[in-house]
Amino acid sequence: MSHASAAVKAADASSAEAPVCDILLMLAEELERARTLGLRIEGAICAIAVRSQIDGALVSELQHLDAVLQHIAALRDYTAELSRNCDRAQRVATESALDRITLGEVRARLAGGDAKDSPDDVWEML
Numbered sequence: 001m002s003h004a005s006a007a008v009k010a011a012d013a014s015s016a017e018a019p020v021c022d023i024l025l026m027l028a029e030e031l032e033r034a035r036t037l038g039l040r041i042e043g044a045i046c047a048i049a050v051r052s053q054i055d056g057a058l059v060s061e062l063q064h065l066d067a068v069l070q071h072i073a074a075l076r077d078y079t080a081e082l083s084r085n086c087d088r089a090q091r092v093a094t095e096s097a098l099d100r101i102t103l104g105e106v107r108a109r110l111a112g113g114d115a116k117d118s119p120d121d122v123w124e125m126l
Helices: 003-010 020-052 056-060 062-085 104-110
Strands: 017-019 091-093
Touching: 017 020, 020 056, 020 062, 020 091, 020 104, 056 062
Parallel strands: none
Antiparallel strands: 017 091
């Protein structure tokens, strides 16, 4: 369980509030998970392209995926830095925001639960 998840889990569950610092840190962790999955997809596409001798112009479109991954990394770093610099006493209600998360394991992690961290445990590959 991450540091942020443990901190939120320790928060008063009846009020569904958590320190903003912890929420920002959990968001940074989720962004890193998304970036990691994106890197795996990028690697798989590159491997397929090499084996299949796909047209270089199509492979160059991977630059868009790379740009998305860099964007996610920048947001991850920004969110993590905000977490380090915010006031620990500032709390925010999370219940209505968590209701917007449709992916169960993401919602569980953001709620401070102990959801699986390994994409290999979550996704069944072909």
